Amino acid sequence: MARLLITGGAGFIGSHTCVVLLNAGHDLVIVDSFANSSPIATARVANISGLTPNQEKERLVIIEGDIRDEGALSSIFENATKQNQPIEGVIHLAGLKSVMESITQPLKYWDVNVNGSRCLLSIMEAHNCRTIVFSSSATIYGNPESFPIAEVDPIQPINPYGATKAAVESMLSNLQGNKAIWHIACLRYFNPVGAHPSGLIGEDPKNIPNNLFPLVCQVAIDRRKLLNVFGGDWPTPDGTCIRDYIHIMDLAEGHLAAINSLLRKESNYLTLNIGTGKGYSVLEIINEFEKTSGEKIAYKIVNRRDGDTAISLADPSQANKKISWRATRNIEDICRDSWNWQRLNPTGFTMDKVI
Numbered sequence: 001m002a003r004l005l006i007t008g009g010a011g012f013i014g015s016h017t018c019v020v021l022l023n024a025g026h027d028l029v030i031v032d033s034f035a036n037s038s039p040i041a042t043a044r045v046a047n048i049s050g051l052t053p054n055q056e057k058e059r060l061v062i063i064e065g066d067i068r069d070e071g072a073l074s075s076i077f078e079n080a081t082k083q084n085q086p087i088e089g090v091i092h093l094a095g096l097k098s099v100m101e102s103i104t105q106p107l108k109y110w111d112v113n114v115n116g117s118r119c120l121l122s123i124m125e126a127h128n129c130r131t132i133v134f135s136s137s138a139t140i141y142g143n144p145e146s147f148p149i150a151e152v153d154p155i156q157p158i159n160p161y162g163a164t165k166a167a168v169e170s171m172l173s174n175l176q177g178n179k180a181i182w183h184i185a186c187l188r189y190f191n192p193v194g195a196h197p198s199g200l201i202g203e204d205p206k207n208i209p210n211n212l213f214p215l216v217c218q219v220a221i222d223r224r225k226l227l228n229v230f231g232g233d234w235p236t237p238d239g240t241c242i243r244d245y246i247h248i249m250d251l252a253e254g255h256l257a258a259i260n261s262l263l264r265k266e267s268n269y270l271t272l273n274i275g276t277g278k279g280y281s282v283l284e285i286i287n288e289f290e291k292t293s294g295e296k297i298a299y300k301i302v303n304r305r306d307g308d309t310a311i312s313l314a315d316p317s318q319a320n321k322k323i324s325w326r327a328t329r330n331i332e333d334i335c336r337d338s339w340n341w342q343r344l345n346p347t348g349f350t351m352d353k354v355i
């Protein structure tokens, strides 16, 4: 088992990934600025993982900090080495993820996502830590010509957010070309959704959500009156966008499989699609969610949104082949766990109570 640094570990993907990594026996240091998350999420990670206060001190260290702060990152690596538990690998999730915001504030996205990653990588190199799993995105494929999308398909992002993810992948591939041996996995997530089955952690964006599931949940719980469906004239069977939704626990298990494979030095460089290979339209999701929750989802079809594509669907076979991972949860599990999280936490983590 290893000591790992999880950047952005308090966020949606980070918190679920931490639960799975702790359960597998890894010890974690989280660095997070809490720009889009809450410390309550990390307290709940400790709770779900059954850590006693003493174990928590050893196994789940939380540091508030920014990945662009090289001094702060350096201290994390130095302190871990001083304690005789050097950081052996990094799961890099810290970053900004709104396509719309990236269009209006591209420099902010290049600074946090690209410059932040460069800072992290240079500090890793300085401390001889060369094992990293990076949170890439299906967005880098832009408007693919055929489906399902394979890792060898062209990288042609159509928005600044996707461009920053593609740039970090290039940076990582340049490192891999260097003589010093790195072990790198770029995981290209499709659409992560759902929540931990306990209902203790889930997606809780600080601002107006950009993604379908948090919006559907917020309409179901009456936090929002109406769901805007962006475009009813896409070239799909019902005219709404089709996405490959992956349960967050499947995604978290994908991180465990990837980091373990890298730590075993099975590969130097992996780029893997992390999806299910099955697509659902927005209207199909509304229908499934209504069935599971028993709540009516009021919606309105509005204009298409800048930066969107009609279909996004993964060919996840390489992940199965290279790291023996595949998604095991289905759309009913996704709707049930999303709704459970929303019902138990109608205002997300802001209630400030540990259930």
Ligand SMILES: NC(=O)c1ccc[n+]([C@@H]2O[C@H](COP(=O)([O-])OP(=O)(O)OC[C@H]3O[C@@H](n4cnc5c(N)ncnc54)[C@H](O)[C@@H]3O)[C@@H](O)[C@H]2O)c1
Pocket (backbone or CB within 6 Å): 007, 008, 009, 010, 011, 012, 013, 014, 031, 032, 033, 034, 035, 036, 037, 038, 065, 066, 067, 068, 092, 093, 094, 095, 096, 097, 112, 116, 135, 136, 137, 138, 189, 190, 191, 192, 211
């Ligand atoms: N959720 C998705 O749909 C999706 C899809 C593909 C890729 N990704 C990528 O996966 C990663 C995690 O996504 P998520 O859904 O958990 O998002 P999230 O916003 O919930 O988590 C990101 C975390 O990073 C932290 N953070 C932001 N800027 C930081 C900085 N400068 N320094 C330190 N911490 C910082 C935030 O506070 C947050 O806790 C992101 O890089 C995102 O781009 C997400």
